[in-house]
Amino acid sequence: MTQGSRFDLLVVGGGINGAGIARDAAGRGLSVLLVEQDDLAAHTSSSSTKLIHGGLRYLEYKEFRLVRKALQERETLLRAAPHIIWPLRFVMPHMPNLRPAWLIRAGLFLYDHLARRELLPGSHGIDMRRHPAGAPLVDSIERGFVYSDGWVDDARLVVLNALDAAERGATVATRTKLVSAVRSGGEWQAELERSDGSRVSVQARSLANAAGPWVGQLLHDALGRPARHAVRLVKGSHIVTSRLFEHDHAYIFQNPDKRIIFAIPYEREFTLIGTTDVEYHGDPSHVAIDEDETRYLCESINRYFKRKIAPADVRWSYSGVRPLLEEESADNPSAVTRDYQLELDAQPGEAPLLSVFGGKITTFRKLAEEALDLLDAALGRQAHAWTAQVPLPGGDIAGARFEPFAARFAGEHPWLPAELARRYARAYGTRATRVIGGARSLAELGPTLAPGLYEQELRYLCETEWARSSDDVLWRRSKLGLHLAPDALASASAAIDAWFARAPAHIVQRATSVLPG
Known part of the structure; x- marks a missing residue:
């Protein structure tokens, strides 16, 4: 240009x-x-709860049109990008003092039927004393409900x-x-x-x-x-802890303040917890979680789990500012459409x-x-x-069935460690072969700049996906930074930034948005 x-x-x-x-x-x-x-x-857009969902709680605010539209889009997106969007089952423990069971059942019935549903199973009640999702929870929780939504790698x-x-x-x-x-x-x-x-x-x-x-x-x-x-700026913050449960379901918890909190399996080793809704008046570029939000999320989780967490257990946190439509009638940020x-x-x-x-x-x-x-x-x-x-890049997976695709990709590249092969399949879908290029061994992927990150992938991210810094790579295009101890993270960040600094101009031109004068 x-x-x-x-x-x-x-x-x-x-x-x-x-x-x-x-x-x-x-x-x-x-x-x-x-x-x-x-x-x-x-x-x-990289600070969400990372859900593709209709918004079950919006039914309580009579947002039926929004929920229907979102449920329709949920099906469309699951087909468009099955590598970065996939089904997730949610468990809602029943707390009789917060919402009656009949009201929850009615809401879930609407949620199941407001839009055509082909890819996801419907909702049903469960006995928490027998379901695997009940084991990590306090013994007083005896019943609950299960329903479907979707997970997305938002960035x-x-x-x-x-x-x-x-x-x-x-x-x-x-x-x-x-x-x-x-x-x-x-x-x-x-x-x-x-x-x-x-x-x-x-x-x-x-x-x-x-x-x-x-x-x-x-x-x-x-x-x-x-x-x-x-727009009304509302801050939503999340915390990440070590894994709090072993199964693959997520939880949606009701709070006494009528807000809901999610606890979601995250990056294999962790649990993602969020979110808050706090009025925000600062610079959106400098948003960050505060002590009250961290304490609120910990206390919300501790009402339900046998294993208690404290702010010291937080491994990582992030915050984003949601630009919501201003409504004079909505005093509660959670109620803003x-x-x-x-x-x-x-x-x-x-x-x-x-x-x-x-x-x-x-x-x-x-x-x-x-x-x-x-x-x-x-x-x-x-x-x-x-x-x-039309699928998104890498999403042209036959039948939108990720697991058979991932197994084929791993089988076609047996020299890739199983965990790395799966990460490539998840992040890049059918374009994972472009990431590895003509490599036939780990050595041919080039030097290791961080655990699990080889130069070949970094070059792809730079040339094709506009990456130009360690944050772009470790926290947005992947979550590799979450898996590194502080010293290892500092070392990896320095190595990646040094790579960008010495990369040839023709490689970084696209990433750095050079607009010729």
């Missing part, structure tokens, strides 16, 4: 909504530029959408910030700033503001425009502007589809929606 390059659509924001919009637009034949001020999924979901967009012709520029954009001559005249401080100007026939927590700030500061909608609103500013003769307010990771594809329908109409185009039937 050169100074003065023209695009049909400039998308601002490299989270799940921006990446989804860029993918859909590129597939409809638009020339697309996606810009992200940091790394893909660097903020909210990789963003990367795969951006990758598909790029392979369909989009330009993806990370570490690139929109400084300003003005309408002129039926186009947007946009000024972008690279990470090194240099700037480049581009033109676009339309602009999509998918900046997440920064959506309002972008409208005000970079575009100089008011918004009809506002997770639905989205698309705001289109399209005056005759002017370049259209579409802004995304709210949303949740499960409905990103539908959001993008609706956004492109609006933009196509504003641009005087007619194009068909297409993403519902």
Whole structure:
């Protein structure tokens, strides 16, 4: 891309909504530029509870339309990316003092039937004294319920959408910030700033503001425009502990404050616990868990598990800021809708502007589809929606059946350690063969830069997935950092950053978003 390059659509924001919009637009034949001020999924989109779900608790707030839409998307996404999205069974222990059993049964019946369900089993009651999920829990819990939802590697979901967009012709520029954009001559005249401080100007026939927590700030500061909608910033924090149970089910726990907490098997060795809902007024770039949130999550878990945890047991934590639609009637952050609103500013003769307010990771594809329908109409185009039937990169697994695929991949590469072969299959799906290239032994994968991370994979992440730092690799495109002791993590981070520093310019060009002047 050169100074003065023209695009049909400039998308601002490299989270799940921006990446989804860029993918859909590129597939409809638009020339697309996606810009992200940091790394893909660097903020909210890598800080979720990592669930593809309808949102069982939203039924209590009568969000039936949102739940139905999310349940429909759950089925679509399970087929689109079976390597990074898979079914997960949830156990809800029954606490008679919080919600009556009949109410839970009614909610689960709705959850099972609000949308067509083909891939996941339905809900049913269980005797906790006999079910394996009851063993780790306090003896007073005698009954419960089991239902289905899905798990997702959220950061990789963003990367795969951006990758598909790029392979369909989009330009993806990370570490690139929109400084300003003005309408002129039926186009947007946009000024972008690279990470090194240099700037480049581009033109676009339309602009999509998918900046997440920064959506309002972008409208005000970079575009100089008011918004009809506002976002309410709500911080959600999670903690990770050593594994608290051995089975493969997750838990959904009811709290006396009417919130729910998940405890989810995570990265084989750990349990992921979250989330909180706390009003947030700071810079979304610097969000972090506080002592009260950590204590709240520990206390919530201790109501249910025999094994008690304390803040000292937390191995890792992360926080994200959710940009939720502002509602005057919702005093409780937990009650704020997770639905989205698309705001289109399209005056005759002017370049259209579409802004995304709210949303949740499960409905990103539908959001993008609706956004492109609006933009196509504003641009005087007619194009068909297409993403519902097309897998994401690596997701073209026969019958969406991951386990047979993983077994075949391991069998075709017997020199790979079993754990490494499975990680490659999970992270990259059918594209795992591209990651290893022509290697026929571990030695041919190159030097080890961290336990389980070989140079061949690092090169792939840099050349293909826009990685350019140790954080990009160890915490977003993988979770290898979670498995390392502090000293080993520091050493691995230094080795990876040193590799990026000395990598040839043609390898890192795509990752560093060099936009020629």
